[in-house]
Amino acid sequence: MELSPFPVEIITLYSILCKFAIGFSTLCMNEFIDTHSHLYDAAFDEDFDHAVSRARKQGVVKCIFPAIDSSSYEAMAGRSDALPDFAFPCIGLHPTSVADNWEEEMTFVRSKIKERKFYAVGEIGIDEYWSKDFLPQQKRVFAEQIELAAEYNLPIIIHSREATEDIFNTLEETKGIPVKGTFHAFSGSYETYKRILTFGDFKIGIGGVLTYKNAGIASVLEKMSMDDIVLETDCPWLTPAPFRGKRNESSYIAIIAEKVSQIKNVPLHDVALKTTCSAQQLFNLHDS
Numbered sequence: 001m002e003l004s005p006f007p008v009e010i011i012t013l014y015s016i017l018c019k020f021a022i023g024f025s026t027l028c029m030n031e032f033i034d035t036h037s038h039l040y041d042a043a044f045d046e047d048f049d050h051a052v053s054r055a056r057k058q059g060v061v062k063c064i065f066p067a068i069d070s071s072s073y074e075a076m077a078g079r080s081d082a083l084p085d086f087a088f089p090c091i092g093l094h095p096t097s098v099a100d101n102w103e104e105e106m107t108f109v110r111s112k113i114k115e116r117k118f119y120a121v122g123e124i125g126i127d128e129y130w131s132k133d134f135l136p137q138q139k140r141v142f143a144e145q146i147e148l149a150a151e152y153n154l155p156i157i158i159h160s161r162e163a164t165e166d167i168f169n170t171l172e173e174t175k176g177i178p179v180k181g182t183f184h185a186f187s188g189s190y191e192t193y194k195r196i197l198t199f200g201d202f203k204i205g206i207g208g209v210l211t212y213k214n215a216g217i218a219s220v221l222e223k224m225s226m227d228d229i230v231l232e233t234d235c236p237w238l239t240p241a242p243f244r245g246k247r248n249e250s251s252y253i254a255i256i257a258e259k260v261s262q263i264k265n266v267p268l269h270d271v272a273l274k275t276t277c278s279a280q281q282l283f284n285l286h287d288s
Contacts, residue, residue, distance in 0.1 A: 030059045030272035032257060033279035034250040036123070036157065036184050036205055036232035037063040039087070040072070040079040043236040043247055052083065055250035059272065062285060063250055065089045066123040066157050066184075069097035070108045077116075088283065090120040092145055095127040095138045095159055102137050106144065113152060119283045121149035122157025123184055126170070129161040139170055146174045149181070155282050156181035157205075164192060171199045180282065185209065185234055187217045193224060203278055205232040208240035208248060211259050221263050226274045230282070231256055 080089040124145040160167045180201035239248035261268040
């Protein structure tokens with residue numbers, strides 16, 4: 001047996017220091033909350049556990065799961081129940097799911113919100129990119145869900161695509177109702193950002209678009225307050241560079257955070273700390 005040239009005391013001290021260093025490294029790891037993740041989507045059916053593991057390794061400690069409609073509800077609820085410390089479900093009707101059966105879908109939302117704990121009403125809003133066939137119904141559904149969120153004291157997650165003025169008009173019509181939430185996948189102007197803040201306690205969802213070449217949101221972000229920002233991936237969509245064109249996942253939140261750090265010229269740790277704190281407060285995740 002080969003004897004160590006070092007005294008036992010030194011070896012023991014070295015072992016203790018190594019364990020402390022590992023623990024300190026874990027403690028100091030940047031922690032992120034993905035405030036908009038569809039990890040429950042069928043795109044992750046084959047590697048869901050691995051996608052979650054990769055997210056955790058990149059510092060993602062919690063994910064908000066926005067709802068789409070009744071057809072995806074069981075998948076969302078099931079994945080959330082399987083990871084109660086990691087995935088936090090929402091309820092709502094997505095604007096692109098507003099169709100002939102919108103009243104049935106809204107009945108479903110109102111029924112489910114009574115059955116369990118949700119962390120937001122969303123994602124909701126108006127989408128005039130894909131279709132305007134049900135635009136009046138989209139506006140009505142959006143307004144009704146704002147009222148529903150206020151009734152249950154929940155934040156809202158707003159989806160707005162080529163519908164900025166109609167979104168603002170609806171918020172104006174419901175201005176007497178206390179409202180808070182996120183503007184998901186924000187890519188608007190600085191003026192739009194400032195206008196959003198006049199309607200309530202809103203945070204701006206910054207995602208993968210920020211990493212795209214010539215993305216206009218970069219210059220807007222420079223002037224935004226860090227207090228108003230939360231991070232999101234919208235996975236499996238809106239994949240950040242350099243993975244654009246491939247499936248997005250929550251682990252890529254670290255790429256988005258790094259880009260925010262560069263643009264705002266603040267340490268990555270500060271980005272993680274500020275955005276995570278804002279998300280915890282907005283979605284009431286402190287005791288979760």
